[in-house]
Amino acid sequence: MTLLPEPLPSGAEAGASLLAAMAGRTLLLAKVSRESLTWRRVATxxxxxxxxxxxxxxxGALGCHAAGVEGSPALVVIGVIANKGPAVLDPVIDAAIDALKAALRRPR
Incomplete structure (x- = not known):
């Protein structure tokens, strides 16, 4: 079983996915950061x-492929994942890791 979709996405599809993710992150950063921009802040x-x-x-692209979502709806999903994903996924992943650690510490 391979983790990559068959056939592999074209360069245009990969570029569109990157642009959708960039748009999602840019919207989040524009909302969060209303401070003045400096070269140091931009570099960071x-x-x-x-x-x-x-x-x-x-x-987002792999998840959409697995769910059978293609085209413009997939780009919207990728943009939303990029915008909201890290803030939503971090607590979920942290909770899963904590649960796994607790399960591994329990005597059998």
Missing amino acids: VLVYELPLIAGCAAL
Whole structure:
């Protein structure tokens, strides 16, 4: 079983996924950061946001492919995942990791 969809997405599909994720993160950052922009702040955002954008695009595209969602609806889902995903997924993942740690600590 392979984790990648068959056939692999085209360059245009991958680019559209990245743009949708970038739009979602940009909307969030524009809402959160109303402070003045400096070169240092922009550089910091680029260092932290670019990997997050790529990850959200990949997770969203793979999830949409698995659910059978394609085209414009998939791009909307990817944008929403990029905008809301980390804030929603972090607590869920933290809770799952804590539950796994607790289960592994219990004597059998």
